[in-house]
Amino acid sequence: MKIFQSTTHYNYDWEHVSTANWQKYSPWNEKTPHVIAVDTLSRHVDPASGVLRTERLITCEQNCPKWLTAILGGDSKSQVYECSYVDPKSKTLTLCSHNMTYADLLSVRETVVYTPSAHNPESNTQFTQTAKITAFCGGWQKIKNKIEQFTVDRFVENAAKGREGFEMVLERAREVFAQERERMEMSQRA
Template identity: 60%
Template sequence: MKVFSSNCTFDYSWDEVSTANWRKYCPWNDKSPHVIAVDTLSRVVDSQTGILRTERLITCNQSVPQWVLSLFGGSSTSHVYEVSYVDPMTKKVTMCSTNLTWSNVLNVRETVIYQPSPSMPTSKTDFQQEAKITALCSGWQKIKNKIEEASVERFGQNAKRGREGFEAVLEMSRRVFSEQREHENQKMQS
């Protein structure tokens, strides 16, 4: 097993980040054209804790090398199962995802956490990402290591693009909300 981890701080409040998180795969995010569909399977709020639990199926079109398709079969369309928890009391979003496609060859378990930055809790949000990647080639340790190393490298490249895309979504969301507040203020003054 190999582990990819990444941390950064967004210059947006937790409210902005936790709201924009639901739009990160929107059509105008040019950093996620591989995402074909995001289907919500269930969404429920725990009446005692207030935690929103959501299950989603994310369908992607991956660029799988032809030799992999020839060797293992299948297609370039893949599915990821995601469970997220939004805790409004502690201001923490936790998202856990795992690949469903190719899981008999390569298992990827990712956890992402968004929470207010301790340094500036009202205006910045810390982002933590960890992915545990395990190739399931029994008996071939050298090949297994190469597959895991290549997968971690690719995951890192995709994670960088994902953060850039999310920054664009955050900026667009901030502009939309600012325009909406301005419009509401004008209506109240009229």
């Protein structure tokens, strides 16, 4: 098993980030053209804790080597299951996801946590990302290591694009929120 970890900060408060998260795969994000569908499977709020739990299925068009799909079958579409928890009391947004496509050959389990930054909780949000990558190749340790390292390297590239794209979403959300606030203020004055 190989592990990828990354921590960064966004210059937006937690409320802004946790709200904009639902637009992460929208047209506002030019870095996610590979995401072709996001289906919400379930969503509910726990009445005791106030935690919003959402399950989604994310379908992607992957740039998979043709020789691999020829050997394993299937096509270039892959699916990821995501379960998220928004806890407004502790101001924590946690997303847990894992691949469903080729899961018997490669397991990618990702956890993302958004919390107010310890240094500036009023206007910054900390983003922590961890991925555990495990290839299942029987006793072929050398092949297993190469597959896991290739996947980690690809994960590093995609994570950088993902953070860059989410910055676009956050900026666009700021504009939309400002326009909505202005519209509400104008209607209250009228």
